Amino acid sequence: MxxxxxxxxxxxxxxxxxxxxxxxxxxxxxxxxxxxxxxxxxxxxxxxxxxxxxxxxxxxxxxxxxxxxxxVPDMTAEKFNELCELRILLETHAAVNALPYIETEDIDRLEQLDKQIDDAIAAGNIEDISLVNQEFHRSLYMNNPVQISVPLIESLWLQLGPFSRVAISRLEKVYLVDRHQEAIAALKQKDAEALKQAIESDIRDGIASIKSIKGIHDFFMATPEPI
Amino acid sequence: MxxxxxxxxxxxxxxxxxxxxxxxxxxxxxxxxxxxxxxxxxxxxxxxxxxxxxxxxxxxxxxxxxxxxxxVPDMTAEKFNELCELRILLETHAAVNALPYIETEDIDRLEQLDKQIDDAIAAGNIEDISLVNQEFHRSLYMNNPVQISVPLIESLWLQLGPFSRVAISRLEKVYLVDRHQEAIAALKQKDAEALKQAIESDIRDGIASIKSIKGIHDFFMATPEPI
DNA sequence: ATTGGGGCATTGTGATCACATTGTCAGCGT
DNA sequence: ACGCTGACAATGTGATCACAATGCCCCAAT
Missing domain, CATH: 1.10.10.10 (Winged helix-like DNA-binding domain superfamily/Winged helix DNA-binding domain)
Known part of the structure; x- marks a missing residue:
């Protein structure tokens, strides 16, 4: 503590x-x-x-x-889907609207954070993976001086957090196509559409890996587990 | 009170x-x-x-x-635009996701609320216009049993509320193409795309009428008023 | 007349206390 | 052996108090 x-x-x-x-x-x-x-x-x-x-x-x-x-609320399959859809909606919006304000030093910081994530993955430190990944996203969106969306996004993260941990701990290996690198490349080129795609893919990758977990339905309270 | x-x-x-x-x-x-x-x-x-x-x-x-x-925070032009963009994002999403759950009695209730809005407009009761209009939107979105987006949307309303009042009070007349009727028609036909368009148009109409107010920039704190 | 200082009022914070409500469990009766 | 009941424990809530920090304002000195 x-x-x-x-x-x-x-x-x-x-x-x-x-x-x-x-x-x-x-x-x-x-x-x-x-x-x-x-x-x-x-x-x-x-x-x-x-x-x-x-x-x-x-x-x-x-x-x-x-x-x-x-x-702490239990997760249901429906809640999980809705939370992820809203993450995609809000985070792609936030990323695109932050894009005009990105400076090279901001990109440096993002690359540094992405490296920290790789380290956490290598070390298998699930808690750090979550926290640093969130910090990556947040420090991207926070470049927009008008901050309305970040609190909304963080509310979604708060609802996903407790469940993500138990889910991720069931992954034997956290594989990741490095969507963060794609996002950073889009930032460098000031390519809004590519950035949006990178963020959406990043989130969808996380969803897909969680859904691929064998027996994941046991964690969804509202989904009766098959006999 | x-x-x-x-x-x-x-x-x-x-x-x-x-x-x-x-x-x-x-x-x-x-x-x-x-x-x-x-x-x-x-x-x-x-x-x-x-x-x-x-x-x-x-x-x-x-x-x-x-x-x-x-x-109570002051409004800026940038905040206002961002709040409205987020309203469109979240509310069109919420409306489309509520669509499958709409029953005929829900539509009855919406029509009743729309009528109340017309009455409030006729009476020039600005506070009722806001409250009943919000109730219309909320009771549409609340049909979705998975309720994640409504609290986010209400947070946006809370931030827009105090400013809307002073802005609307400057409108000589609240004209409204009745987008709510368009929304209700889309609900009856279970037409998701039309519903999305109706909601977006409803929100954009509100923005347009506020932006058409002469001297509206005096209300935006970050926009220095001309001498 | 203006400015700086000092004292008073106001404000948010956190601890403690009193109270109503609810969950829990032992003990009794059937 | 099972079910009900009553008492106790635990919990959230709200009021009151004490305290530190900040703002405000009057008064005095220049």
Whole structure:
């Protein structure tokens, strides 16, 4: 567990902590979260936990069940498809709209991040793969000074995160056609259509590899597993 | 001010109250919101206000400035364009994905809502126009049992709401090609492409009428008004 | 008259407490 | 042995309090 940075409000620290743990899947779907429980673990009062948890709930990262329980939502096949479709819609839009603002130093940073992803894949560090991959996408989209879409995209990531981890951990090997290289090439050529295709392919590759997992249907709650 | 329904948590009541006031533009851009101030007005403790305000902040409806002040964000021309583009992306997607689930009784409800909009326009009730129009769109998209996109769309509405009101109030007359009728016709025929076109045209009509307002640039903060 | 400083008011934050509601489980009755 | 009931534990919620930080404003000094 990371130390709390001193110039950060407690509720922000809690939020970022929970958020990053959800994004990289360290908190699993179905996990129950209680205010007092987390307060005891993190050694703060229940108040900042409430704030963080409610914010995550409003972003769809946790689900408030009935009147008492908060859990990390289970994934269904339909939800998964919809989340991926929305990722493609929003992220291709965000990428194309960031394109005019890309400088060479931004491309350098993206190449550096892509290298970090390769390292994480080589090391088999699933949590780093998720986090650095998200950082790659985010630092691409953030070049657009008008930031409306990134929070929406991150909401999708939050909902996909916990499930992705359990899914990816079932992959024997994370193969990747390097769509990030295609995206970087498109950035260098200022080719919006190629960039859009690269981002969409990148996302679809992830979907395809998850769907190729044997027994993946066991992880979808709403899809009754075949006998 | 509406009475608090008894089976509603206080913070939910506050949230919905602020939210609907933002959506219909009853709270203007630049308006400063303080926890204690609202607590005094609504006669509740500061705690549920904090919750509601922070949630609205995470949805982009209010902006936390520096360390102390919370204000309703000002609109810029660039933000406005991006918000509208994202509305088109997400809402056409949501409409098309809701199409398979539309029953005849759903269409009845939509026609009823469309009629309410006409009444509100005839009465010149700007707040009702906004609220009922949003209800029309929402009740269309909500037919899809997989609800991921609606919260994202509502976040866009929240950011557009306060600005729309001051803009629409400058329209001498709210003319409307009735795109809702086109949408309803597309629903009846189960024509996805026509539905998509109707929704996109509906949104673009709104943009066009706002952009046609003389002196509209005075409302965009980032566009310096001519001397 | 203008400007800088100091004190007061206001604000957000977080801890603690009190309370209502709900889940859980032991113990009793059948 | 099974089911119901009542009490206790746990949980979310909201109010109140204390505190630090920031803004504001009046007053004094130049």
């Amino acid at each position: 990371q130390e709390k940075s001193s110039d950060l409000k407690t509720h922000q620290w809690v939020y970022q902590l929970l958020r990053s743990n959800l994004l990289c899947g360290r908190i699993e779907p179905g996990k129950a979260l209680t205010i007092r429980g987390l307060a005891a673990v993190l050694d703060v009062s229940p108040m900042p936990i409430r704030e963080a948890l409610h914010r995550l709930a409003s972003e769809g990262a946790v689900e408030v069940k009935g009147n008492r329980r908060m859990i | 509406q009475e608090k329904s008894s089976d509603l948590k206080t913070h939910q009541w506050v949230y919905q109250l602020l939210r609907s006031n933002l959506l219909c533009g009853r709270i203007e851009p630049g308006k400063a919101l303080t926890i204690r101030g609202l607590a005094a007005v609504l006669d509740v403790s500061p705690m549920p206000i904090r919750e509601a305000l922070h949630r609205l902040a995470s949805e982009g409806a209010v902006e936390v400035k520096g360390n102390r002040r919370m204000i």
